[in-house]
Amino acid sequence: MNHEQLIKQYETIKARGKKLDMSRGKPSPEQLGTMSRLLTAVIRNDECFSETGTDCRNYGGLDGINEMKRLFGEILNVPMEQVIVGGNSSLNLMYDTVARAMLCGVREDCKPWCKYDQISFLCPVPGYDRHFAICELFGIRMINVPLLSDGPDMDLVEKLVAEDDTIKGIWCVPKYANPSGITYSDEVVRRFAQLKPAAKDFLVFWDNAYAVHELVDEEVPLADIFTLAEQYGNEDMVFYFASTSKITFPGSGVAIMAASERNLDQIRPILAKQTIGFDKINQMRHVKYFGSAAGIREHMKKHAAIMRPKFEIVDSIMHSELDGTGAAEWVNPKGGYFISLYVPDGCATAVYNEASKAGVALTKAGSTYPYGFDPRDRNLRIAPTYPSNDELRVATHVLCEAVKFAAAKKFFDLVN
Amino acid sequence: MNHEQLIKQYETIKARGKKLDMSRGKPSPEQLGTMSRLLTAVIRNDECFSETGTDCRNYGGLDGINEMKRLFGEILNVPMEQVIVGGNSSLNLMYDTVARAMLCGVREDCKPWCKYDQISFLCPVPGYDRHFAICELFGIRMINVPLLSDGPDMDLVEKLVAEDDTIKGIWCVPKYANPSGITYSDEVVRRFAQLKPAAKDFLVFWDNAYAVHELVDEEVPLADIFTLAEQYGNEDMVFYFASTSKITFPGSGVAIMAASERNLDQIRPILAKQTIGFDKINQMRHVKYFGSAAGIREHMKKHAAIMRPKFEIVDSIMHSELDGTGAAEWVNPKGGYFISLYVPDGCATAVYNEASKAGVALTKAGSTYPYGFDPRDRNLRIAPTYPSNDELRVATHVLCEAVKFAAAKKFFDLVN
Numbered sequence: 001m002n003h004e005q006l007i008k009q010y011e012t013i014k015a016r017g018k019k020l021d022m023s024r025g026k027p028s029p030e031q032l033g034t035m036s037r038l039l040t041a042v043i044r045n046d047e048c049f050s051e052t053g054t055d056c057r058n059y060g061g062l063d064g065i066n067e068m069k070r071l072f073g074e075i076l077n078v079p080m081e082q083v084i085v086g087g088n089s090s091l092n093l094m095y096d097t098v099a100r101a102m103l104c105g106v107r108e109d110c111k112p113w114c115k116y117d118q119i120s121f122l123c124p125v126p127g128y129d130r131h132f133a134i135c136e137l138f139g140i141r142m143i144n145v146p147l148l149s150d151g152p153d154m155d156l157v158e159k160l161v162a163e164d165d166t167i168k169g170i171w172c173v174p175k176y177a178n179p180s181g182i183t184y185s186d187e188v189v190r191r192f193a194q195l196k197p198a199a200k201d202f203l204v205f206w207d208n209a210y211a212v213h214e215l216v217d218e219e220v221p222l223a224d225i226f227t228l229a230e231q232y233g234n235e236d237m238v239f240y241f242a243s244t245s246k247i248t249f250p251g252s253g254v255a256i257m258a259a260s261e262r263n264l265d266q267i268r269p270i271l272a273k274q275t276i277g278f279d280k281i282n283q284m285r286h287v288k289y290f291g292s293a294a295g296i297r298e299h300m301k302k303h304a305a306i307m308r309p310k311f312e313i314v315d316s317i318m319h320s321e322l323d324g325t326g327a328a329e330w331v332n333p334k335g336g337y338f339i340s341l342y343v344p345d346g347c348a349t350a351v352y353n354e355a356s357k358a359g360v361a362l363t364k365a366g367s368t369y370p371y372g373f374d375p376r377d378r379n380l381r382i383a384p385t386y387p388s389n390d391e392l393r394v395a396t397h398v399l400c401e402a403v404k405f406a407a408a409k410k411f412f413d414l415v416n
Numbered sequence: 417m418n419h420e421q422l423i424k425q426y427e428t429i430k431a432r433g434k435k436l437d438m439s440r441g442k443p444s445p446e447q448l449g450t451m452s453r454l455l456t457a458v459i460r461n462d463e464c465f466s467e468t469g470t471d472c473r474n475y476g477g478l479d480g481i482n483e484m485k486r487l488f489g490e491i492l493n494v495p496m497e498q499v500i501v502g503g504n505s506s507l508n509l510m511y512d513t514v515a516r517a518m519l520c521g522v523r524e525d526c527k528p529w530c531k532y533d534q535i536s537f538l539c540p541v542p543g544y545d546r547h548f549a550i551c552e553l554f555g556i557r558m559i560n561v562p563l564l565s566d567g568p569d570m571d572l573v574e575k576l577v578a579e580d581d582t583i584k585g586i587w588c589v590p591k592y593a594n595p596s597g598i599t600y601s602d603e604v605v606r607r608f609a610q611l612k613p614a615a616k617d618f619l620v621f622w623d624n625a626y627a628v629h630e631l632v633d634e635e636v637p638l639a640d641i642f643t644l645a646e647q648y649g650n651e652d653m654v655f656y657f658a659s660t661s662k663i664t665f666p667g668s669g670v671a672i673m674a675a676s677e678r679n680l681d682q683i684r685p686i687l688a689k690q691t692i693g694f695d696k697i698n699q700m701r702h703v704k705y706f707g708s709a710a711g712i713r714e715h716m717k718k719h720a721a722i723m724r725p726k727f728e729i730v731d732s733i734m735h736s737e738l739d740g741t742g743a744a745e746w747v748n749p750k751g752g753y754f755i756s757l758y759v760p761d762g763c764a765t766a767v768y769n770e771a772s773k774a775g776v777a778l779t780k781a782g783s784t785y786p787y788g789f790d791p792r793d794r795n796l797r798i799a800p801t802y803p804s805n806d807e808l809r810v811a812t813h814v815l816c817e818a819v820k821f822a823a824a825k826k827f828f829d830l831v832n
Contacts (some may be wrong), residue, residue: 040459057665099519273511
């Protein structure tokens with residue numbers, strides 16, 4: 001596409017009054033359209049009964065129906081007995097887990113976190129802004145840890161948690177990390193499992209948001225954190241989260257957490273004060289829609305078929321426009337929802353601003369770091385999934401122009 | 417029914433292996449069966465769009481769709497702008513409100529409650545056990561206040577909140593109170609609206625769980641707390657809660673809270689850290705199912721037609737078995753889900769135990785008081801809605817026998 005064509009297409013899209021949005025990891029309307037059968041999966045009264053006879057239309061069943069626990073257990077390789085089915089949001093379950101630790105302590109013999117002058121979390125960076133926002137809200141100090149190509153820098157993680165007993169947690173997206181797309185290696189997962197933290201109430205927040213979100217035919221395996229942690233007597237350290245938000249309908253899906261028996265014994269009585277139970281009809285809808293774990297994997301192929309071309313569009317346009325400029329680095333991921341783009345130091349904010357002026361919304365520069373502060377101002381999270389392919393082409397061209405502009409300006413400023 | 421018939425019917429029901437359950441305020445299967453059309457209210461993709469164009473199947477819309485806010489606004493007489501639509505549980509919204517106050521404070525200029533050595537709540541008694549459980553979990557001291565026939569003893573409430581700045585809240589079920597069934601008079605609501613608490617972060621938890629839950633044709637009016645509170649500059653003091661749990665499917669309904677503009681300005685940014693949003697498809701299901709506030713009122717008549725005979729069964733059997741014994745007092749309510757039964761002092765636990773031995777589950781004696789402790793051990797919460805009418809007849813006879821037995825034993829012990 002030459003410059004004139006780009007301008008023309010851009011004007012056409014602007015005339016539609018639609019902002020080009022590459023800011024959030026949202027499924028496209030086309031993806032959502034593939035799931036209409038979920039809306040009709042439970043439409044009769046007699047479809048509302050679980051295998052134990054629970055009437056999903058009534059109170060009861062605090063931690064979810066068996067069928068839903070089993071389904072998540074199978075796709076995550078976690079025993080169904082360790083699963084608590086929650087509401088529609090794994091973020092909310094994580095927020096609740098931090099809030100519960102703040103107010104009640106992690107276990108009976110642990111002081112509530114709010115009773116400490118200072119507590120801290122390790123934050124592999126770049127990472128997920130909504131994880132960081134929970135810490136910021138509760139005044140939890142965040143410590144950056146570099147996320148390498150096989151997971152967080154474990155030398156640093158091991159050292160910090162052993163030395164500093166104010167460190168009470170770490171945020172992990174172990175598969176197709178948000179935003180880098182990397183998956184933790186078996187070795188990294190094993191090192192997590194055998195951590196020796198100074199704080200006995202240190203928690204690993206294992207947010208496996210993209211457990212079955214492959215973009216290509218190859219499935220990237222993730223080692224099983226619970227099995228490994230048990231080998232080292234560390235199973236109480238792991239809090240596991242997942243949801244169907246990017247499997248079915250975001251906001252109308254089903255979220256779960258999984259934890260050790262000892263942790264569940266602490267959580268369930270507190271959860272029973274918080275709610276009488278979550279939406280079991282929606283759980284049953286999901287169970288009937290998928291049928292089995294295999295059904296979920298088949299279903300995810302439909303999403304991949306729609307999403308993969310979008311990632312390819314962004315990747316190929318960036319290659320054709322930015323290769324050889326030295327102004328951009330990225331890796332096209334094998335799964336997940338994001339491309340993590342590195343621009344020259346000090347340029348990310350300028351790229352964000354330039355793209356914004358041209359009508360393309362990116363995730364705010366800095367968002368992938370705690371406190372919204374990217375120390376080198378160089379990382380941008382690109383979310384290719386929501387726009388149509390046409391819009392995406394234009395948006396990516398705009399993005400590339402913005403990158404070149406910002407980089408040129410930086411180097412011009414440097415030599416002048 | 418004579419004693420022999422009772423025994424026979426009881427044996428028949430026991431043989432079915434079903435425990436007679438009068439313990440929780442649950443709709444009966446028959447009530448649930450009237451709502452099958454809710455399961456099919458949104459089954460097409462094009463039914464998922466709100467009036468503002470929001471795609472309910474995707475992320476976005478933190479505090480709910482307009483249609484749902486309007487519907488609740490209309491049935492509660494609250495401006496829709498003051499409404500936040502939550503998930504499936506108003507209890508969870510109340511829990512979150514307390515947890516938020518504990519961790520973040522009620523407003524920016526207020527200290528988080530967890531930073532105080534001691535905070536307290538007023539608890540009109542008898543009251544709702546799940547309210548009290550939240551306080552107990554967070555170590556909030558509970559102070560009993562008698563619930564009179566027109567609302568809490570306001571002389572006492574006014575005196576206590578003015579004197580004691582550790583008092584940060586009061587639990588209210590202002591219409592068809594759980595369990596007494598009384599509705600706060602206009603005068604009581606007005607006195608709430610003009611409270612002058614010593615603590616500037618004192619909150620009124622206005623849990624209007626039974627706003628449209630009439631059992632008889634006569635609707636008992638409830639004065640509008642927000643309108644009155646505004647007259648006294650006290651609108652920031654009120655947190656309003658409601659849900660469709662006992663309108664549609666418990667656990668799969670929609671809950672809301674309403675608050676002043678100033679409070680909403682504090683809540684929304686915190687809520688945005690907690691979740692990306694609640695289940696908007698389920699909101700749309702409810703909107704399409706009811707159509708309007710009038711639709712909700714029509715719908716509630718179907719419930720009343722099923723529930724009213726159950727209340728009448730309990731009331732009439734208790735009258736025929738207990739009138740003149742001096743062993744029981746109760747008022748058959750005009751709405752809500754409960755009958756509050758008073759037995760002679762020191763007898764409630766005995767009645768609960770005797771009924772339990774005979775296979776009838778009551779709400780545990782003491783549950784209607786903070787810490788599960790009824791100082792006079794005389795109140796029982798009877799929930800007539802869940803059992804079938806046949807089961808209910810037997811269960812009520814058993815209950816009456818238990819009351820007579822416990823009372824006789826007490827008076828026998830007294831004279832011997």
